[in-house]
Amino acid sequence: MRIGELAALLGVSTRTVRYYHHQGILPEPPRLANGYREYGMRDAVALARVRRLVELGLSLDEARDVIADDESRELPEILAEIDADLARQEREIQIRRARLAEVLQRAQDGTLRPYDTASPDLVEFLRQVELPASSAAAWDRDLLVLMDSMAAPPARERAFTVLDQVAADPETRSRGQEFYRRLDELAEAEPDDPRIAPLAKMLAEYTLTYMLADPAPPDWRPEMLEPFLEGLAPAQAEVIRQGMRHMSAGKRPR
């Protein structure tokens, strides 16, 4: 048999057979005078065994080990390991399909475009609170979506604890809307506008009402806020800065 016949017999490509030779997983058969590899039944049986192992999910390295050890008691181990791995993959796929179904549902409902892939929790929150269409609210939406994607679990959890409480109380929501209205009025204001200070106080009180635990991680520094103020008008940014200072001051010596 030549390589093409062997490969066709087992349903693989000739490249695969040569690759197995290269990897030492299938012994090289003798060559004919013209240099062609000449295969016999032993090779076909060996290749079949390799293929069965690979199709069970073994890597080529694992298959080589199983074949090399005649006394290979490792096979059940390896198989159990592969099964555990497949089980994990199966769970992951199910989780991802569930998320996909949610997103797909929302995509067909056809609402909020750039936030359509956010977490269900956040989408639910955004739907409930109906932030106004102002630029300041858009900034806050971006911030929320960012927190939603953030890696650090404690920050995320703290944020969503607050959001749940806000969403649950209509009076709180209307206070939030008032805050946005007043923040919007500062769009063209100077950074020393007198309306800034009271609004910052309102923000601090409003937030502290819900953040009973430490709202900031231990390595918090004010300049970490700066990159996220991009997109706000100077006076608006100043409100956030001062509000954060209030909160840090009020909580630091806990």
Place this chain on the structure above:
Amino acid sequence: MRIGELAALLGVSTRTVRYYHHQGILPEPPRLANGYREYGMRDAVALARVRRLVELGLSLDEARDVIADDESRELPEILAEIDADLARQEREIQIRRARLAEVLQRAQDGTLRPYDTASPDLVEFLRQVELPASSAAAWDRDLLVLMDSMAAPPARERAFTVLDQVAADPETRSRGQEFYRRLDELAEAEPDDPRIAPLAKMLAEYTLTYMLADPAPPDWRPEMLEPFLEGLAPAQAEVIRQGMRHMSAGKRPR
């Protein structure tokens, strides 16, 4: 923000961020005087969006398309496609896990070692017919395992149709055992031994009893058999050759 801070914020590596720049999936931010990239909120929001899409299963190319098209109505399409793909993967995993469970079961039963990964059909057959421990029977076992792994479905199906019938009839099985006994007696015989011809006839009749349909593919040639006779004694190989000739002659002008 510098690249490490941005990466930590979203829970990816700096390599990933730079890779996204390289792939044009995330715009390069301005550089500081020292050459460091300086990120702002816009970048964080953009990266968060990319990550959400990627975590949903989009490839980077797909994510780039979705992000580039503002009017991208493709997202539902892509998501549906991904879901179909995941569904297929899920089915494949379930099938593989079922096969793994079977093999693992047999591995723990701890019997037939080199055939432990064969298909359930074949394992069942081997268990039923209890081939003798002779070398000729070992050869046949190898051949069966080979056919079990063969790519061509018609050949496989024909073979297993025969095997099912053999396994079902005890009298047929005893005739098979007699055949092996007589074949074993030829282990040391010369290739012109007089016992060869009648045994070849027995093989042909035995096999033709079950192979009512054409037993050979249309491009069958006798020399295709040769590689598989390796491992048999010369006289034994001659039995197979002559038996195949009988079968081909008896069926060719159908």
Place this chain on the structure above:
DNA sequence: CGTTGACGTTGACGTGACGTCAACGTCTTA
């Protein structure tokens, strides 16, 4: 006899989404 086309040989490069390392520059802190 030459040509065509199928098959064989080796070797190199590509795949996807990064990880890892090298060799170097920059910044902060002790």
Place this chain on the structure above:
DNA sequence: TAAGACGTTGACGTCACGTCAACGTCAACG
């Protein structure tokens, strides 16, 4: 001033092959 943490670019590795190049071999055809 030295160390160590962070930044920069660039190159190579991953896994199981697919694909292509450049070439040799062989059977069949006109």
